[in-house]
Amino acid sequence: MKPRFSTQRLILSLLIILSLYSPSLHARRVYLFISKDDFNDAASSSPEHEPAVFDDPMRIPDPGSWSPLFDPDMNPEAVNGSYYAAVSELMSAASKGNARMMAGAAAEIESAANDGDPHAQSVLAFLYGAGIMRERNEAKALMYHHFATQGGSFQSKMALAYTYYRQGMYEKAAKLYAEIAKTGVKSFLTSKDSPVVEPIMIHDGAEEDKEVLMNFHGEEDESFKMLVKEAEEGNAGAMYRIGMIHLLGLRGLRVDHAKALSWLSKAADKGEPESMYLLGEMYATGVVCVERNYTKALELLTLASEQHLYAAYDRMGYLYLNGYGVDKDYTKAIEYFQKAAENDGAGGHYNLGLMYLKGTGVKRNVQLAIKYFLIAANSGYDLAFYQLAKRFHTGVGLKKNLPMAAELYKLIAEYGPWNSLSRWGLESYIRGDVGKAFLLYSRMAEQGYEVAQSNAAWILDKYGERSMCMGESRLCTDAERHQRAHSLWQQASKQGNEYAASRIGDA
Ligand SMILES: *[C@@H]1O[C@H](CO)[C@@H](O)[C@H](O)[C@H]1NC(C)=O
Ligand SMILES: *[C@@H]1O[C@H](CO)[C@@H](O)[C@H](O)[C@H]1NC(C)=O
8 A cells, every 4th residue: 555645634633732742842832913904905806826735745855864864764775875874974973072083974075065965065064054073164054055955955945044034034035935834744744754843842851851851762661651551451542642652653652653553443442532533534634554535534533523523523624625535515614614613623714714715615805814824823723824924925915024924934844854853863862862962953953943953052051071062173162162052042042942042141
């Protein structure tokens, strides 16, 4: 069977469910307020073709990603090339704090970059940007990121977009982030690598709440073992939670679709509504590990909705909207979306927004669509941010506002598979490999991830020499370390990280 993945509905419900796992550790949520003045009446009458961005799930390549080095069964062929050999050496050097080895790795990267390997160019840009085994040089960093972006490196595209964003060049930033976001949203569940990576702030976790970090010790984790015991004793809620953990690869466990399906099915057999809903979604999309079966999907969703799981109505609406397994019926679709929306189903609001945006089964009304998107966004429905970003970007329905567009696109872009480094960063950190964790967070920091900026800075400050910070030609001098930490805190602070602000006295 060919794995087919991804619908926005499933993904976002998963993201929302995810946020329940360790809310205190998550990056702050964005709350969006749009005033009357932001609306743009004039443009709303212009007919606009709205391509169905998300109806065409695809596998998102993330070439040059460092993930295969951590999860070799992800992509065994990929890790043989000279690029991966060099990155692997880079990582070992960071672990061991071996500057000579780092210099060797950097030289290999440079040589591959000069031979035109875009991924090596991207890493070389990173070395120049951070001042690792190279004199810090932002112009060179930018230049290599440009080359790498042209060669298809998403890591560099992220870094470039963030650079523009940071410098207030919002038109360029919005354009790049829009492209990344469009690609990224399709990948939420298409990646075999853990698709949804929780941004964990380690300075909250490591010191104050060791238990939370312990939760990332995979199957060995005590609370996970407890959960398994409860499930084996017949607790349907526990079965569901284990299913989720396996499905998304949470808590340091690898993604295991077969186990996920097995636990979710067991829970659903016991009438556990969340599981019935999730399985319904999976059968509706043919996602991950099941063969698409609309009949079965509708059965499960109906059962879930009968238990007042209103999100299920939203999904049923989607089936009627598209005529999947049923006769196409816009009236019924809208009725179901409304049922979901009336019961705080963010997806219902989102889908109503789409219907009004496109004029499907209703009279086209962009203003109303935007109001629905806004409600959905503020309930944490990320795709709604994408829709709003587009309105701000194009000036259709909302007054053109490029800084806002860039910020909202950025939010979505950061969900792309390139965020998987945060998983390996955290794992390295938990295993006590502070040097590697620092390198990984530094790489993400350059791509604009606020949490990674703060984590990298925190490691530098807390672990000093143990961070194996690599400077221009050897381990960082105190001055280099302080400069780098300050720059990282500053960037995180500018992005609204209050802890960072307090660290550098911006609060
Ligand atoms: C990569 O290395 C593995 C193990 O060393 C080997 O099995 C595989 O054939 C290699 N692939 C390529 C493309 O060289
Ligand atoms: C789809 O699900 C229905 C209801 O559960 C079942 O009767 C049918 O055999 C399934 N179809 C396929 C192709 O598996």
